[in-house]
Amino acid sequence: MKLSPDERWNLIDSIADQVVTYGKYRHTLKDAIGELTVKPMTGIPIAIAVLYGFWSVFGSFAGTLCTDGFFVKLFDGYWLPWLQVVFPGEGSWLYSILIDAGGMTNGEFILSDNCFEAFGVLTSGLFVAIGVVLPAIVIFYLMLTLLEDIGYMPRLAVLIDTVLHRIGLHGYAIVPTILSLGCNVPAVTATRILETRKQRFIMMTLLAIFIPCGAQLGIMEEVIPDLIGYVLLYLVIGYFIFGFILNKIVPGRSPEILIDVPPYQKPMMANVRRKLWMRVSSFFKVAVPFVLLGCVVVNVLYLAGFIQWLGDILAPVFVGWFGVPKETAGPLVAAFLRKDLAVAQLSVIEMTQYQMLSAVVLVSIYFPCVATFAMMLKEGWKELIGSVAVLAVVVFLYGGIIHLIGKLIGVA
Amino acid sequence: MKILLMGHPNVGKSVFFNRLTGANVIESNYSGTTVDYTCGCMSLDGKEVEVVDVPGTFSLDPKDKAEEVAVAMLEEAKDTKDAYVICVVDSSKLERGLYLAMQIIEEGYSVIIALNMDDVAEDKNIEIDNQKLEQILGVPVVSTIAIENIGISNVISRLKDAKPVDVEDIAVRGAGAA
Numbered sequence: 001m002k003l004s005p006d007e008r009w010n011l012i013d014s015i016a017d018q019v020v021t022y023g024k025y026r027h028t029l030k031d032a033i034g035e036l037t038v039k040p041m042t043g044i045p046i047a048i049a050v051l052y053g054f055w056s057v058f059g060s061f062a063g064t065l066c067t068d069g070f071f072v073k074l075f076d077g078y079w080l081p082w083l084q085v086v087f088p089g090e091g092s093w094l095y096s097i098l099i100d101a102g103g104m105t106n107g108e109f110i111l112s113d114n115c116f117e118a119f120g121v122l123t124s125g126l127f128v129a130i131g132v133v134l135p136a137i138v139i140f141y142l143m144l145t146l147l148e149d150i151g152y153m154p155r156l157a158v159l160i161d162t163v164l165h166r167i168g169l170h171g172y173a174i175v176p177t178i179l180s181l182g183c184n185v186p187a188v189t190a191t192r193i194l195e196t197r198k199q200r201f202i203m204m205t206l207l208a209i210f211i212p213c214g215a216q217l218g219i220m221e222e223v224i225p226d227l228i229g230y231v232l233l234y235l236v237i238g239y240f241i242f243g244f245i246l247n248k249i250v251p252g253r254s255p256e257i258l259i260d261v262p263p264y265q266k267p268m269m270a271n272v273r274r275k276l277w278m279r280v281s282s283f284f285k286v287a288v289p290f291v292l293l294g295c296v297v298v299n300v301l302y303l304a305g306f307i308q309w310l311g312d313i314l315a316p317v318f319v320g321w322f323g324v325p326k327e328t329a330g331p332l333v334a335a336f337l338r339k340d341l342a343v344a345q346l347s348v349i350e351m352t353q354y355q356m357l358s359a360v361v362l363v364s365i366y367f368p369c370v371a372t373f374a375m376m377l378k379e380g381w382k383e384l385i386g387s388v389a390v391l392a393v394v395v396f397l398y399g400g401i402i403h404l405i406g407k408l409i410g411v412a
Numbered sequence: 413m414k415i416l417l418m419g420h421p422n423v424g425k426s427v428f429f430n431r432l433t434g435a436n437v438i439e440s441n442y443s444g445t446t447v448d449y450t451c452g453c454m455s456l457d458g459k460e461v462e463v464v465d466v467p468g469t470f471s472l473d474p475k476d477k478a479e480e481v482a483v484a485m486l487e488e489a490k491d492t493k494d495a496y497v498i499c500v501v502d503s504s505k506l507e508r509g510l511y512l513a514m515q516i517i518e519e520g521y522s523v524i525i526a527l528n529m530d531d532v533a534e535d536k537n538i539e540i541d542n543q544k545l546e547q548i549l550g551v552p553v554v555s556t557i558a559i560e561n562i563g564i565s566n567v568i569s570r571l572k573d574a575k576p577v578d579v580e581d582i583a584v585r586g587a588g589a590a
Contacts, residue, residue, distance in 0.1 A: 001579050002518045012510045015586045019545040020506055023537030030535075148440035189448065192477040200477070262422055263532055268559060271439055278438065 030264050038155045038261060047159050050152070054143050062136040063221035071131030075115045080123050084111050097299040098122050116223065117348045125295040128219065128344050129288050134280075136218025140182050141279045142272075149267035149275075153178070154259055161259075167243025168202045168254045169194065176203055180211040183283050184372040187211075188379060197383075198252025202243060204376060205387040208368040209394055210239040215287060215340035220360065223347035227357050234361045238398055246390065286371045287338070294337035298330060298345070307333065321396075323403035323412045324359045325351050335363045337370055354411040358402050366395050414462045414492045415571075416485060418516065419500035420509060421468030424528045427558040428500060429465035432568075437465055446478075449485050456568065464489075470508075472515045486516070496574055497521045498567060503533035503540060503555070514579070517551065522574040524552045526567050531557050548585045550577040 003011065036042045080100075089095045091109055096102070099120040102111050112118040115127035147153060153175060161171030172193055180187035184207055191203045212220070212235065220228045247254070301307050311318070311329035318326050327349045335342035342363045346356065367388075368376070376384045406412025415432075417425040426439045426446050433452030438445055450465040469482040489495040497516050501509030506527070517523050527533075527540060546553040552570040556563030 003514070003579060003583075007583075008511060008514050011583055011586050012507050012514065015510065015545070015548055016507050018548070018586075019541040021539045021541075023539065025537060026535075028535060145440075148445075153440070192448075192481075195476040260420075260422060263535070265559075271559075275438055275440075 034155075034261070034264055037152070038158050040159065043155065043159050047156055050147075050156075054147075057143060058136070058139055058217070059221050061139045062132075062218050063225070066135035067132050067218075067222050071127065071135075072115075075123070075127045075131050076113070079127075080112075080115055080118060083120075083122060093303060096120070096303060097296055101299060101302065116344055119295060119299065119345065121292050121295040121299075124344065125292045125341075128338075128340055129284075129291045132219050132222050132344075133215040133287065133291075133340055134284075136221070137182065137214045137283050138276070138280055140214040140217075141276050141283075144178065144182060145272050145275045145279075146267055149265065149272060151262045151264045154261045157259055158261065161257075165254070166247070167206075167240060168247030168250070169199055169243070170254070170257045171259060172257060173199070173203055176207060177211065180207040180213065181217065182214045182279070183286075184208060184211065184213050184368060185286060185375050186279075186282075188372060188375040191379070195255055195257070196253050198250050199254055200379075201250060201252075201383050201386060202246045204379065204383060205246065205390050206239055206243055208372055208376065208387055209242070209365050209391050210235045212364050213339065213369075214283075215338070216343060216364065219340045219343045223343060224356060224360060227353065227360065230357050231360050231364065234357075234402060235364060238365065238394070242390075242394055242398075290338050290369070290371065291341055294334050294341045297337060298334045298341075301333060302330065321403065322358060322362060322399045323406060324355050324362065325349060328359045328362070331359070331363060332366060335369070336367050339363060339369055352411075354406045358399070358406065358412070361402060362395065362399050365391075365398060367391065413456070413459065413494040414464065414489060414496070416464045416466055416489055416495065416497045417500060418466050418482065418486065418497055418512070419468060419528075420470055420502060420505075420512065423468070423500045423502045423509070424558045425468065425500050426465055428498065428526070428528075428556075428564065429463060431558060431561055431564050433463050448478075449481055456571075469512065471512055472519070486519070486521075489521070495521065496571055497523045498526055499523050500526045500528050500558075503527040503530050504536050504538055506538075506540060513549075514582075517549070517577055517582070518579050520576050522551075522576055524554070524567060524570060524574040525549070526558075526563070527553060527555045528558050530555045530563070531560075549582055550585075551575075 037046050083099050087095060087099045097120065099122060100112050100118040101120065102109055115124050118124050157171035157174045160174050164170055164173050175193060176187045176190040179190050187207050188204055191200045194200050194203055220231060307330040311326040314329055315326040318324050318328060328346065331342040331345040334345055343360060346359050346363065376387060403412055417428050419425050426437050429437055429450065429452060430439065433454045437450045446465055446467045449467065452463050454461050454463055464485060466485045467478040467482045469479040472483055474480040474483050499513040499516060501513065513523060513525055527542065542553045542555060552573045554563055554566045554570055556567060558564060
């Protein structure tokens with residue numbers, strides 16, 4: 001026999017009356033902190049402080065302490081020079097791909113003097129993966145895990161709910177959004193907590209286009225520390241503008257939600273440790289092969305003359321429409337495999353500050369990396385095609401707008 | 413034999429799963445951490461038992477994709493002989509948890525109820541008479557604090573007492589004293 005919902009609730013009420021006794025409710029310190037962080041007056045300043053703190057720790061730990069303080073010295077000072085000497089066949093194809101493509105100056109072959117320029121699999125590839133991305137990902141996930149286990153995320157969701165409703169989402173969309181700042185791949189799966197197809201589509205499209213992953217953030221901190229703020233600003237603005245437009249044109253519903261705000265908890269260290277390990281290791285299983293493969297593919301394409309050819313063909317679009325040098329064609333190819341790699345590559349191309357800014361934004365919003373692409377395909381091919389179509393329009397429009405803004409303020 | 417862990421979002425199903433199987437699935441303090449199912453194994457009296465961490469769901473009428481996965485998992489278990497459902501309930505929100513538990517009982521599954529987060533209920537000064545609840549429902553009821561590994565072995569040792577219950581009997585016993 002089955003009950004109707006009403007019968008079921010009545011029965012449960014009657015059972016609960018018999019078995020549950022409510023004592024006097026004590027207002028605990030936990031409750032007080034809980035309320036302070038969720039009421040807008042106090043909650044919003046606290047949220048800003050938390051996110052700012054998150055960002056500062058991220059930048060100083062990953063960028064300043066680990067990468068600049070240790071890995072740059074290790075890789076540029078010892079690893080690269082050592083490999084350049086011991087690896088045989090300087091100037092050969094294999095040498096160019098694995099160690100150092102070098103550069104021709106006055107008809108003379110010159111070796112690179114740092115791991116951004118060398119672009120070999122064993123030099124730049126390893127440097128980007130271990131020296132830049134590893135510390136960024138570890139610290140990002142450590143802080144995210146702490147916020148999660150304490151129970152802060154639902155509070156953030158409550159605070160940002162109104163804003164996200166404007167773009168067809170709701171507060172809980174903050175979860176895939178923040179996860180995406182670590183890696184877009186698990187974030188695509190996390191969109192399942194949104195109720196309707198419309199919401200899932202908007203979320204997936206926005207995160208694939210506008211949210212840079214932890215690896216990319218790490219490398220941007222490293223190579224364009226002065227510009228990263230502007231890059232993020234352009235991405236955040238784009239996230240909301242195109243979210244707003246998508247909300248208007250995508251059919252479907254965006255229902256209200258009730259959020260369950262759990263009590264704060266002391267994080268269990270064993271759980272934090274295990275979660276951190278799982279996330280970092282699963283990230284690297286995806287990331288390292290693609291970083292190394294990306295180096296190989298790009299080097300081969302360079303040596304084969306494909307990149308120069310592509311650059312020439314796309315030059316009118318790149319130079320005329322986006323306002324970036326045609327050499328950025330290479331990094332855009334690499335960006336499909338790994339965005340961190342693409343940013344590293346951009347950093348060694350001669351260009352103005354504003355061109356660099358435009359190029360990095362383009363790399364971010366252009367095609368999601370191949371791992372994200374595969375994940376989106378798993379969630380549904382129709383959505384994927386839709387997202388890619390939106391993406392093409394966004395890249396073209398937004399790239400042009402950024403160029404136009406640069407022209408208007410006189411820097412492009 | 414197969415054990416499904418079901419319950420509302422953020423009641424600690426994944427914590428249970430990790431403690432039971434020694435596996436690693438992500439646990440967090442917010443709802444919707446598990447959006448896909450995860451299977452693992454534990455051994456019980458020398459036998460291999462499959463344990464499934466089902467995404468959180470408020471009822472058996474799914475509202476989002478994660479809940480669809482949950483309901484599909486439960487349907488699938490219908491064909492398994494010896495399927496048990498550990499229904500994880502937040503002790504401080506008993507009524508809501510019982511709604512899902514009742515739905516699962518009505519579908520004819522062998523259910524055991526884990527009143528988890530006993531510490532939170534205690535904080536809020538909420539007391540539950542487990543024996544009375546067990547007597548009314550006719551299914552085992554065990555208090556747990558999964559995150560601290562308290563009560564989990566009790567749940568397992570009482571699995572053998574779980575059996576399908578006719579909801580009409582519950583209705584009679586439940587209305588009785590009220």
